[in-house]
Amino acid sequence: MNTKDGIGTSLTRKESLDKVSGRVIYGGDNMTPQMLYAAQKTSPHAHAKIIKIDTEKAKGMKGIKAIFTGDDYKDNLGLYLCDKPPVARNVVRHYGEVVAAVVADTYANATAAADAIAVEYEVMKPILSPLEALSDDAYTIHEEMGSYSHIKPIHPEPGTNVANRTKIRKGNPTEAFKSAHVTIETFVEIPPGDHVAMEPRVAIAEIKKTGYVHILSSTQAPFVVKGLMHQFFGIDQGKIIVKAPLIGGGFGGKAGIQLEGLAYLLSQKVGGRPVKLVNTREEDLTGSPGHIGLQAKIKIAADAEGKIMGMDMDYYFNSGAYADYAVNVSRAAAISCTGPYYVPNIRCDSMCVYTNMPFATAYRGFGHIEMSFAVERAMDELANALKMDPLELRIKNGIKPHDTTPVQSVLNESTGDIIKCFEEVGAMLGGDIGATQQLENNTVRVKGVTGLWKAPAMPTNTDAGAILTFNSDGSCNLNTGVVEIGQGTKTGLAQIVSERLGIPVDKVHVVMEVDTSVSPSDWATAASRGLMMAGMATLEACEDAENQIKEIASAVLRVPKRDLKVDGERVFVPDEPKIGLNLSEVVLGYVYPNGNAIYGQVIGSGKYIAKHLTDLDPETGEGHPDLEWTLGAEGVEIEVNLNTGKYKILKAVCCIDVGKVISPALARGQIVGGMAMGMGYTTMEGFTFNDRGQVTNGVLRDYKIMRYGDEPEYQVKFLETPQQDGPYGARGLGEQSVIGMPGAIANALSRAVGKGMNQIPLTPEKVWKTSMEVKR
Amino acid sequence: MIHYSGNVSIQLNVNREIHEVVVMPQDTLLRVMREKIGYTGPKAGCENGDCGACTVLMDGKPVKACLMLAVEAVGKEVLTVEGLEDTEIQKAFISEGGFQCGFCTAGFLMNAFALLETNPDADEAEKKDWLSANLCRCTGYEGIEKALTLAQKRIQEKNNNKR
Missing domain, CATH: 1.10.150.120 ([2Fe-2S]-binding domain)
Structure with missing residues (x-):
């Protein structure tokens, strides 16, 4: 290609200058004189009956247009399982749950009125862990579960607190455990926590007199919102217009449906006027969903050489009060329940369990970060039991093409090379992973490694589309349904167009905002599938456009189409390049010297839909839900002071097989960002609760995430085993690097203190306490 | 000590321009800039001083605009990201x-x-x-x-x- 901007080049993002100049308009930056403002009132209790909501005083306050409580809407909403009233009705099931909303002329007046609403509660005892929720004497958090509608692939168990159970049955695990040389068993725990995207969620809803519903939302999934607004409220699909501007970070927390349903109901209450609903940070942390928690029991059986014979697992995912995405998170974890290792015999039950904690939605890694923590702690326990090098054990068991996954689908040649990933990670860490280096002052230096894998968890008919139109200067406009949430996919797609058609990337304009009424359908910007799927659709659109360009040129130049080539902003005959036309002469139709014109605008279109995917067998989990697998390995080197428990992650490394690197800088950004998120998750994050189930760190001052200066040295390596059905061989990479960090850090710290560190977050205090226990 | 009560008209110097705005004494500098003047570059990430997304300069020093009242900015030079040019x-x-x-x-x-x-x-x-x-x-x-x-x-x- 005659362009310097194609595949493998690091370009700056298309929207860069606007981002460093304060000129990007995010959802919350939209303000119009017609707009009304909403405020939410939240519950201070984790579990309570609502006895009375007194709105009298609030109603009479300045500027108040409407007050909305649970009685205002009789049905439930829910992504996969309809279990959640838009605001609490009769009962509160988690701390921070919204119990009323107010619409007023100004935000200040709305919040003042929300404060003036008096709610009388009868406080009840909360359930604060999945295992507690599954105990015989636990009460049922959703008594009416049997009446909730849900999608077919999930399996709620009415009368219990299990919102979904996914069973994996492969081979004969009982026999494997009987004949094993060594078996180990471990138990891990992760608290629920939050994404902490820097932009709190926002939705602006307006209902026009014509019936058109306009929603502007900080959503990763405008087409999901469109579909659900139809499903919940019976609005005609064509009358729902969802716009997603640039988003201030998503990480899964803005997938599915968030504030859109409530914003719509509030607009309805004020005659369809535009209502702006923005979460405060505190509402965003505990009112809206966060990341899932986990308790897990995991057993591994191996032979004397360290080959894994079987695994037996119970994953108890902590859904919190509502199911949202959690029922699919637990399912996704089941699909890859062994981590990236070949295991012939498996029993796994992955459960999504209700508790009275803030509820969970998708989070970067989608069940894999939690699953991986359990598996990778167990793998290090197994290495200890076998007195084997932890990296060697992983290399011995790493999954390869033609092996079967837990759901018995067969990995193909497009699957990445995890063995090489392990070797690279070992080399980046200087080898000798199992060693503990003693330094002065009771300080040690330790390493930890993990393997990781992930396939997108998504509907079997997940789609994407691309429309390519042209301008009279020969430049083009790319319109896709991918939302720009910071990952840079729009720039990557522009590079694909540039590479394919030979147009400089500066002349490939991308439509930044997604508008469901004009953008082609695209399931959601989630599951690390944007670049791959929209990339394939984009390639098809390029091919379509190229064909049209050749058709026009063929007529004008009197050359067969097959003899023409499009490159360098021209269409021409390669062996006689003078015979040709500039793209600018053809893309809006060709005009002959006498004024006659032919053809019209070149409009390329392309589409993609996942192929051959199936749901899981409810009894064995057998199926083919996994489109493509991204594999990788990660590791850390940590210096730990055993006197104080304080530690510093010196180095974090990742080697990942991404098929093809489209943009090295953007790809590295995703990997490093994911590693940082995983490090925060492991070392300092997670909600803390008192025994009444109240979140005690529900503000950013107390909910710690990594700050500038906490970061280690990052090392990232890419492998490129091509994804044969991906654009230029590329596959997904947005989430993966978060997955291995908890295991790597925990394995290193466990080595340092001489005992398994299995409860996230691994705070210095915990390290110190465990170290003291071991000493005695 | 200056006292403010009710709606007050103040002049704010933001990005080298004088803006005349009517504010309540309790209005934060962040909300006044975003909602009344139109500088949406500073963001409301927490409105609690924890995240720094609203940071602006006041007489050259970084301050969190969500923790400042608009009336405190009277007589000061405020610079937002919109005022940075090609730095x-x-x-x-x-x-x-x-x-x-x-x-x-x-x-x-x-x-x-x-x-x-x-x-x-x-x-x-x-x-x-x-x-x-x-x-x-x-x-x-x-x-x-x-x-x-x-x-x-x-x-x-x-x-x-x-x-």
Whole structure:
């Protein structure tokens, strides 16, 4: 290609200058004189009956247009399982749950009125862990579960607190455990926590007199919102217009449906006027969903050489009060329940369990970060039991093409090379992973490694589309349904167009905002599938456009189409390049010297839909839900002071097989960002609760995430085993690097203190306490 | 001591322009800038002083606009990200990947810009001291650190050339 901007080049993002100049308009930056403002009132209790909501005083306050409580809407909403009233009705099931909303002329007046609403509660005892929720004497958090509608692939168990159970049955695990040389068993725990995207969620809803519903939302999934607004409220699909501007970070927390349903109901209450609903940070942390928690029991059986014979697992995912995405998170974890290792015999039950904690939605890694923590702690326990090098054990068991996954689908040649990933990670860490280096002052230096894998968890008919139109200067406009949430996919797609058609990337304009009424359908910007799927659709659109360009040129130049080539902003005959036309002469139709014109605008279109995917067998989990697998390995080197428990992650490394690197800088950004998120998750994050189930760190001052200066040295390596059905061989990479960090850090710290560190977050205090226990 | 009550008309100097606005004494500088003047570059990430996304400069010093009242800014020069033009730190944020989603960027830029204006020779400890006032969730801080280092180098070179 005659362009310097194609595949493998690091370009700056298309929207860069606007981002460093304060000129990007995010959802919350939209303000119009017609707009009304909403405020939410939240519950201070984790579990309570609502006895009375007194709105009298609030109603009479300045500027108040409407007050909305649970009685205002009789049905439930829910992504996969309809279990959640838009605001609490009769009962509160988690701390921070919204119990009323107010619409007023100004935000200040709305919040003042929300404060003036008096709610009388009868406080009840909360359930604060999945295992507690599954105990015989636990009460049922959703008594009416049997009446909730849900999608077919999930399996709620009415009368219990299990919102979904996914069973994996492969081979004969009982026999494997009987004949094993060594078996180990471990138990891990992760608290629920939050994404902490820097932009709190926002939705602006307006209902026009014509019936058109306009929603502007900080959503990763405008087409999901469109579909659900139809499903919940019976609005005609064509009358729902969802716009997603640039988003201030998503990480899964803005997938599915968030504030859109409530914003719509509030607009309805004020005659369809535009209502702006923005979460405060505190509402965003505990009112809206966060990341899932986990308790897990995991057993591994191996032979004397360290080959894994079987695994037996119970994953108890902590859904919190509502199911949202959690029922699919637990399912996704089941699909890859062994981590990236070949295991012939498996029993796994992955459960999504209700508790009275803030509820969970998708989070970067989608069940894999939690699953991986359990598996990778167990793998290090197994290495200890076998007195084997932890990296060697992983290399011995790493999954390869033609092996079967837990759901018995067969990995193909497009699957990445995890063995090489392990070797690279070992080399980046200087080898000798199992060693503990003693330094002065009771300080040690330790390493930890993990393997990781992930396939997108998504509907079997997940789609994407691309429309390519042209301008009279020969430049083009790319319109896709991918939302720009910071990952840079729009720039990557522009590079694909540039590479394919030979147009400089500066002349490939991308439509930044997604508008469901004009953008082609695209399931959601989630599951690390944007670049791959929209990339394939984009390639098809390029091919379509190229064909049209050749058709026009063929007529004008009197050359067969097959003899023409499009490159360098021209269409021409390669062996006689003078015979040709500039793209600018053809893309809006060709005009002959006498004024006659032919053809019209070149409009390329392309589409993609996942192929051959199936749901899981409810009894064995057998199926083919996994489109493509991204594999990788990660590791850390940590210096730990055993006197104080304080530690510093010196180095974090990742080697990942991404098929093809489209943009090295953007790809590295995703990997490093994911590693940082995983490090925060492991070392300092997670909600803390008192025994009444109240979140005690529900503000950013107390909910710690990594700050500038906490970061280690990052090392990232890419492998490129091509994804044969991906654009230029590329596959997904947005989430993966978060997955291995908890295991790597925990394995290193466990080595340092001489005992398994299995409860996230691994705070210095915990390290110190465990170290003291071991000493005695 | 100046006392304000009810709606008051004040003059705010933001980005070298005088803006006449009517505010309530309890209105924060952040909300007045965003909702009444139209500078939406500073973001409301927490409105609690924890995230730094609303950072602006007041007489050259970084402040969190969500913790300042608009009336406190009377008589001061306020600079937001919209007032930065072609600075080294902006250029370095682009070339070094100092942002992804861009929501925290205005705050980081203002803080880093002020740091390099105040002490172009700041060492790593001082940089951490300043920039740990802001949160970023996308980058893992690698790009921000590189951007700060590059901008600092360019500013130092310029200063050396002047001498």
